[in-house]
Amino acid sequence: MMKMYHNPVLLHESVKGLKIIPDGTYVDVTYGGGGHSKVILQKLGPKGRLIAFDQDRDAHKNKIHDNRLKLIESNFKYLSFFCTLLSSSNEITLLIKSFS
Numbered sequence: 001m002m003k004m005y006h007n008p009v010l011l012h013e014s015v016k017g018l019k020i021i022p023d024g025t026y027v028d029v030t031y032g033g034g035g036h037s038k039v040i041l042q043k044l045g046p047k048g049r050l051i052a053f054d055q056d057r058d059a060h061k062n063k064i065h066d067n068r069l070k071l072i073e074s075n076f077k078y079l080s081f082f083c084t085l086l087s088s089s090n091e092i093t094l095l096i097k098s099f100s
């Protein structure tokens with residue numbers, strides 16, 4: 001059975017708090033239903049990047065098709081390894097972790 005993800009609490013307020021820089025590189029370590037990632041992508045410009053993690057295969061059925069997003073099926077404990085591999089600048093602007 002497909003897993004259901006509820007709407008994240010205070011979604012827009014929490015993303016607003018990130019003060020997104022359009023060209024920044026952001027990491028969502030708990031992708032889930034992609035609610036936070038979707039709003040982050042709306043605020044990123046064409047050069048912005050979003051790296052997202054979810055270890056649960058079901059979450060990957062919610063993948064947003066956007067070439068600025070790289071969704072990784074892995075535990076976020078390997079964050080450092082993947083971000084070094086994927087980030088050309090080796091610089092992560094901000095990391096978001098949400099279990100709401």
Ligand SMILES: C[S@@+](CC[C@H](N)C(=O)[O-])C[C@H]1O[C@@H](n2cnc3c(N)ncnc32)[C@H](O)[C@@H]1O
Pocket residue numbers: 005008029030031032033034035036037053054055056059074075076077098099100
């Ligand atoms: C409540 S959901 C997150 C909701 C998401 N922020 C959204 O906007 O839809 C939590 C997700 O975190 C994932 N998760 C929990 N611990 C994790 C870990 N250590 N590494 C990767 N994913 C993890 C779970 O598989 C689950 O899909």
